[in-house]
Amino acid sequence: MDVSSFVLLSHEQALRRRLDVTANNMANTSTVGFKREQPLFHEYVEKTKEAPVEDAKKTSFVLDYGAVHDASQGAFQATGNPLDVMIDGPGYINVEAPGGGVAYTRAGFIKILETGDLATSGGQRILDENGRAINVPDDQKTMVTIAGDGTVMGRDGPLGRIAITTFDEINVSPRGDGLMEGTRGRVLTAREARLKIGGVEASNVQPIVETTTMIDILRSYQTSMRMTESLNDMRKQAIDKLGRVN
Structure with a gap:
């Protein structure tokens, strides 16, 4: 040749x-x-x-x-589930990766596991700002709400705040299991984080x-x-x- x-x-x-x-x-x-x-x-x-x-x-x-x-944002899709969230702006929800560590997702389907931990639809536990799972007591599972800054509220007060991390998009890559991995990220403060409640973000x-x-x-x-x-x-x-x- x-x-x-x-x-x-x-x-x-x-x-x-x-x-x-x-x-x-x-x-x-x-x-x-x-x-x-x-x-x-x-x-x-x-x-x-x-x-x-x-x-x-x-x-x-x-x-x-x-x-x-x-990085352009997808449309808001209402689901009727008061726990579902959409990130309004840049960032990814922190979740526990299969096998350990932290992974990231924009898919805001949220449910409560039998253990009381908040998790994604795939079962990955959602993490707070300190990298810990957010647990809901058994007697408060029907009373949980999520505020626009990611704070999870129970009957007796805050149970934790969903961690949202931003990256330069060049530092984010797919893991191959529907989640993302990233480096050099920064967790948003409560003042910076913005969530829309009751729906999820559609594909862009x-x-x-x-x-x-x-x-x-x-x-x-x-x-x-x-x-x-x-x-x-x-x-x-x-x-x-x-x-x-x-």
Whole structure:
């Protein structure tokens, strides 16, 4: 393979990556709290000392540099459950990760476990500002309310406050189990935290936008394939001419 083929191959790999990300976005159109992803690519320029012309000394390849989340907020979906919450602004709810540690989510479905601990719909316990589970006494399970700053109120007063952590989106990545992991986060204070009660956040994926992106990827791939075919034709013609000269 010559340099031009490697360049086209790097482009096609980038298109495949874009397609994978776009397909995942489409699959999560109805996933509560899901943030659409956007792939990032990095240009890698390889320089050679010798080339037929000066411009040919630099060859540009496409490298996969990862993905970032679109931080725009999804719409509010009322659920009728007074414990369900939607974060109004940036941030993620702190939950206990499977296997230990802290994970994060925007999906605000909240329930009370048999143990009295507040948890997500997947059963992960919700953590307070000190990294501890928020427990509701048995005799207060029907009286629990959540305030706009995340404070969980029982009959006799506050039971804890739901921890909400903000990150630079570049520092947040999916764990693969519906939760997120993040680094360099900051827990919001009661004054900074804002929750809407009685509903959850819808996915911010726009199906029309993702469909348009898929069409663009397909057309780009078709163009790349036509260029590959043209290069193959050029090689065949060159080989044919060399054979005739010999």
